[in-house]
Amino acid sequence: MSALLPVRDTLDIIGGKWKILILISIWEGNKHFREIERSIPKLSTKVLSKELKDMEENQLITRTVLNGFPVRTEYAATEHSKTLEKVILELHKWGVNHRKKIFGKESVVVNSDDA
């Protein structure tokens, strides 16, 4: 099953609870640690710090220290990170369909446009 190694790589890099949320927060324009932290409920400072380092190693984000007073650190998404959009779209579509499959028969569909 060595053909599966790239699948595992991807799951290692974007899996878990936080990385995709952090990436989207940065895509949405949050640049500073505290901004990103505030934008994601329940994400601890320690975990955010670790996740940002992992994401920087994987070239999904850059970290720039700006001289000045006070010194500021800015995070930005890389071009490479944008190649994840399609993956995230597929994960999203599957999650939506899966919920319908598992819960759909029992639930009342109020508005069929809400998918």
Next chain:
Amino acid sequence: MSALLPVRDTLDIIGGKWKILILISIWEGNKHFREIERSIPKLSTKVLSKELKDMEENQLITRTVLNGFPVRTEYAATEHSKTLEKVILELHKWGVNHRKKIFGKESVVVNSDDA
């Protein structure tokens, strides 16, 4: 970021080290617990047992107990599980491209058709 819930659902359901490997093992024709276990190096009995239960709950596989002597239990992939093929394909493609991006500059490309 409630739009992200389906992405998290999907990562919960197929994330981690083992579930996709187990699903592929079953897709490849392994039906019995011991067969699946043998097909995946380093997967422990305890973890396989838990993963199979999770996957059954999520309707990715079925578990059938066949009367006879000895009683046998067979696992089979559901039609619903096949909707994961496209997701796995995207995860795979991204993993391949990511390796090229991260390690590519140092490696010799022997055949440009191998993507």
